[in-house]
Amino acid sequence: MIAFVFPGQGSQHAGMGKELAENFPVAKNVFEEANDALGFDLASLCFNGPEEELKLTANTQPAILTMSIAALRVLQAETGLTPSCAAGHSLGEYSALVCAGALSLADAVCIVRRRGTFMQEAVPVGEGAMAAVMGLENDELEAVCLEAAKGQVVSPANFNCPGQIVIAGHTAAVERAMELAKARGAKRALALPVSAPFHCSLMEPAGQRLAGVLEAVEVSPLACPVITNVEAAPNGDASRVKELLVRQVSAPVRWDESVSCMSELGVSRFVEIGPGKVLSGLVKRIVKGCSADNVYDVASLRALI
Helix, strand or coil: CEEEEECCCCCCCCCCCHHHHHHCHHHHHHHHHHHHHHCCCHHHHHHHCCHHHHCCHHHHHHHHHHHHHHHHHHHHHHHCCCCCEEEECCCHHHHHHHHCCCCCHHHHHHHHHHHHHHHHHHCCCCCEEEEEEECCCHHHHHHHHHHHHCCCCEEEEEEEECCEEEEEEEHHHHHHHHHHHHHCCCCEEEECCCCCCCCCHHHHHHHHHHHHHHCCCCCCCCCCCEECCCCCCEECCHHHHHHHHHHHHHCCECHHHHHHHHHHCCCCEEEEECCCCHHHHHHHHHCCCCEEEEECCHHHHHHHC
16 A cells, blocks of 8 residues: 655755656646646745745745645656555645645645744744754653643644654743753754744644634545544545644644554555655654655656656
């Protein structure tokens, strides 16, 4: 069984998708469709930057999604591969839903552009932070966060793979948790260069605003199940998609459990589709001996074929 997995924020870079669009009309069409839906030249931003513009959350989210779907369409056209299930890391869950046919590309890019804006506006710049902590077990880090909170918010935000967890919350609380984690034996605790504390309770206002946007969106039947970040379990029910996406904004990304779930369902081959190789690396650490490829340009596509 094959799973298609899609990256989230942080994988963007200027130049992404340009080679695919120049070599495959199906990829070029995806960028044109996104441009039309958004009403500005997203393709130029992906292909040429500048990086500072591309890093803005409201741009990053539709940019990564569009590049991922361009790579998906090329992969489908050139190989005929179809997934048994799909999943994505945070923002990548929207790419997975487009892959499964639940959301149209036009709807998805418009939703995530507003999602990015809502997430950015939920917490004033400088008041929230995220940090990666290496070398502590899940329950140990949860205990650290409880102790470090002191009336503020800090909690696990991304369970990426065993021993690599991202925390998020108020800046001071995250800093306290980093120091406490190191004192409790963490190998490293690194502040992340992000503009907001994603996937923690501070994002609940963003989720409420997102719910209003999703009300007007049509969700179609899923062609394959999507393993959701919130439940780390397959969802094939179109009527649950909106609720799960709203909860996802402020709930932790259970990526390690999601990959394990796919493995237990019988997946032995993972294909990461979109910019970067982050998920392929995590997959190999979570499921020993599995096959994990990635498709993001002509060379990686040829290697897969």
